[in-house]
Amino acid sequence: MAKQMVNMSGDDVNVREDTAKAYRGTYWALFSIGAFVLIVAVLFFGGFFAWLSGNSHGTPATSGPSQDSIKR
Secondary structure, eight states: OOEEEEEETTEEEEEEHHHHHHHHHHHHHHHHHHHHHHHHHHHHHHHHHHHHHTOOOOSOOOOSOOGGGOOO
8 A cells, every 4th residue: 555644743654645635635625614714704894894884886786677667
C-alpha cells in the first residue's frame, strides 16, 4: 500500500494513502464551509447596513405585462 507524509501538530507522520486523503479532505471541507459562511455573512450584513442607511434599491422591476392589461 502506498504511504504519504502528513503534517500533524508540526510533526511529519507517515500514513497510508487513504488516511492522508481523508485527512486533507477534512480540512478542505472545513475550509469550504468557512468560506461559504463568510460570503453569506458579507452579503447579509451588506444588505442589512444598506437597509439601515436607506440606500436599498427596493424591489426589482416586474417583467412582462401586468395581469390587468391582459385581454381575455
